[in-house]
Amino acid sequence: MITTDYVLGSPCWAEVTSPDVDASAAFYGRLFGWEAESAGPETGGYVNFRLEGALVGALSPRMTEDQPIAWTIYLNTPDVDATVAAARDLGATVYVDPMEVMGLGRMAYLADPQGGAVPLWQPRSFPGAEVVDAPGSLMWTELWTPSVVGAKDFYGALLGWEFADVPIGDDTYATIRPAEQGEDRYFGGMMGVPPERLPQTEGAADWHPVFHVVDCDAAVARVREAGGQVYMGPDDAPGVGRLAVCSDPFSAGFVLLTPSPE
Numbered sequence: 001m002i003t004t005d006y007v008l009g010s011p012c013w014a015e016v017t018s019p020d021v022d023a024s025a026a027f028y029g030r031l032f033g034w035e036a037e038s039a040g041p042e043t044g045g046y047v048n049f050r051l052e053g054a055l056v057g058a059l060s061p062r063m064t065e066d067q068p069i070a071w072t073i074y075l076n077t078p079d080v081d082a083t084v085a086a087a088r089d090l091g092a093t094v095y096v097d098p099m100e101v102m103g104l105g106r107m108a109y110l111a112d113p114q115g116g117a118v119p120l121w122q123p124r125s126f127p128g129a130e131v132v133d134a135p136g137s138l139m140w141t142e143l144w145t146p147s148v149v150g151a152k153d154f155y156g157a158l159l160g161w162e163f164a165d166v167p168i169g170d171d172t173y174a175t176i177r178p179a180e181q182g183e184d185r186y187f188g189g190m191m192g193v194p195p196e197r198l199p200q201t202e203g204a205a206d207w208h209p210v211f212h213v214v215d216c217d218a219a220v221a222r223v224r225e226a227g228g229q230v231y232m233g234p235d236d237a238p239g240v241g242r243l244a245v246c247s248d249p250f251s252a253g254f255v256l257l258t259p260s261p262e
Helices: 021-032 080-089 148-159 216-225
Strands: 011-018 035-038 047-051 054-061 071-076 093-101 105-111 117-123 138-145 162-168 171-177 188-192 206-212 229-237 241-247 253-259
Touching (some): 011 021, 071 206, 138 148, 148 171, 216 229, 216 241
Parallel strands (some): 138 188, 206 253
Antiparallel strands (some): 035 047, 138 206, 241 253
């Protein structure tokens, strides 16, 4: 599970880019009940999402025409400069070098060797999301990658992630937890996907947030009503819950999950 006890390598923040901030804010407000608020005039249009007053994620305007429209998931590090240096040595591509963010923290943006986006966050006054693993918030993360072996090698060496392989039919799903954490700290998974099935990223790896919803079918109906797309489901996944793969009106992908009762 994702927690707000952020340690090295744990997901700490989710952010979506959009070519139309107002339309995206309206979509996610209708879907999850999120309230959008400006992060301030000095942030270039950045918007925070709150659920019952607690920060759950953010919305960023698209800065350039070639910037991907997608959800990205920030990973915690106590030393972003050292992590970026190590990532370079492991074959990552660095797009944004470490930089200060208004006293909130220090961030960098890179891509793993399979092309998956890796925003890094070193907290100062802002550690990350205030609510996770609850209805209307982030509860899981999933990496669709052309090479699970390559992704394991990279993230294991960079962040110390530990993995457990779970057979799913003829495939294997690798669950992820931070180093030296308990069995209850698995926060995501990796799934092998051929490049031709990743057209949105032109064959590169792609991270997806998984959001907790009380009623997956009702949430899927809201996605459609608000102008989003539903690509799969709702379907029942034994031992997991009822889920659907969706996107917002501008093609940023995410997963909805009503977890099975424990």
